[in-house]
Amino acid sequence: MDDGLTTNKIIEDMTHSVSEVPKILEPQMQDAWNILALSYDKVSTISFAHMAKNHQIAKIIMGLPNDRIVNLGCGSGVLEKSLFNLGFSGQMVSLDNSAAMLRIAREKIGQCPNISFNLFNLNHKLPFESNFFNCATAINIIFFLNQPLRFLSEVYRILKPGGYLLLVNPKPEGNIISFFKAQVNDRSIMPFIKELFRNLLGIGHIFRVIAFQKKLDKMHKDDMIHYSDDDELKSIVKSAGFSIEEFSEIQAGQNWLIKAVRY
Numbered sequence: 001m002d003d004g005l006t007t008n009k010i011i012e013d014m015t016h017s018v019s020e021v022p023k024i025l026e027p028q029m030q031d032a033w034n035i036l037a038l039s040y041d042k043v044s045t046i047s048f049a050h051m052a053k054n055h056q057i058a059k060i061i062m063g064l065p066n067d068r069i070v071n072l073g074c075g076s077g078v079l080e081k082s083l084f085n086l087g088f089s090g091q092m093v094s095l096d097n098s099a100a101m102l103r104i105a106r107e108k109i110g111q112c113p114n115i116s117f118n119l120f121n122l123n124h125k126l127p128f129e130s131n132f133f134n135c136a137t138a139i140n141i142i143f144f145l146n147q148p149l150r151f152l153s154e155v156y157r158i159l160k161p162g163g164y165l166l167l168v169n170p171k172p173e174g175n176i177i178s179f180f181k182a183q184v185n186d187r188s189i190m191p192f193i194k195e196l197f198r199n200l201l202g203i204g205h206i207f208r209v210i211a212f213q214k215k216l217d218k219m220h221k222d223d224m225i226h227y228s229d230d231d232e233l234k235s236i237v238k239s240a241g242f243s244i245e246e247f248s249e250i251q252a253g254q255n256w257l258i259k260a261v262r263y
C-alpha cells in the first residue's frame with residue numbers, strides 16, 4: 001500500500017474506533033433483529049432468491065476495484081460468504097447493530113483476517129476517514145435508518161473518487177405474499193418444496209421470518225418505515241452526490257439494485 005500502513009493495521013484501527021462509538025439508540029429494533037437473527041439466517045440460506053442476489057452482488061464487486069470494501073448493515077454475513085467463495089482477497093469491513101447477526105456472520109466466515117465484523121449503529125456518522133473505500137454496499141438497510149439521505153452522504157464521503165455504491169432496496173409494492181411467490185417462481189416449485197421438507201425441522205424459523213416481515217409490512221402501511229419508489233430512490237442517491245450507472249431489479253424482481261459511482 002502506498003500510504004505506509006498495512007491494510008490489517010487500518011482494519012485494526014477502524015475496529016478500535018468502532019468499539020468506541022456510543023451504544024445503539026434504537027433498542028427495540030435492535031432487540032427485534034437480535035431475536036430474529038438465527039431465523040433470518042436460516043431462511044436466507046435456503047432462499048434461492050436471497051442467495052442468488054448475494055451471489056450476483058458479489059460477482060459485481062469482484063469486477064470492480066475492491067481492495068477496500070465496506071458492507072453497511074451486513075446481517076448474517078451472506079454477502080461476505082459469497083465473496084469468500086469467489087476468492088475475494090481485498091479488505092472488507094462489515095457493520096451491523098445486531099450482535100446476534102454479527103456472531104452468526106463471524107461463525108459463517110471463520111478465521112478470515114481480511115473480513116472484520118463490527119457492531120455499529122448506522123444512524124451515526126460513519127467511523128471512517130474520507131476517501132477511504134473503493135466500494136460500499138447497503139443491502140436492504142436504508143429504510144431502517146432515520147435519515148437515509150444523510151446516511152448516503154456519509155457513504156459518499158468515505159468512498160474514494162471513482163468508488164462505487166451498490167444499494168439494494170425493496171420495491172414498495174412488495175409484501176410477504178409476493179416475496180414467497182418470488183421464491184417459488186425463481187426456480188421450479190419442486191426443488192423449493194424439497195428444500196422446505198429438508199428443512200422441516202426449521203419450519204419455526206420460516207414462521208418467525210414471516211411474522212417479522214408481516215410486522216414490517218404493517219409498519220410500512222402505518223408510515224413507520226418507508227420503502228421509496230424508483231424515482232424517489234434515484235433522487236436520494238443523486239442528492240447524496242452519486243451518479244447512477246445502473247438501475248435494475250434483483251431478488252426475483254422484489255428489490256431494486258442501484259449501482260452508483262462517486263466522481
Ligand SMILES: C[S@@+](CC[C@H](N)C(=O)[O-])C[C@H]1O[C@@H](n2cnc3c(N)ncnc32)[C@H](O)[C@@H]1O
Nearest residue numbers: 033073074075096097098121122123139140144
Ligand atoms: C433486512 S436485514 C439485511 C441484512 C443483509 N444486508 C442482507 O441482505 O442479508 C437488515 C439489517 O440491518 C440491520 N440494522 C437495522 N437497523 C440498523 C442500524 N440502525 N444500524 C446498523 N444496522 C442496522 C439489522 O440488524 C439487520 O441485520
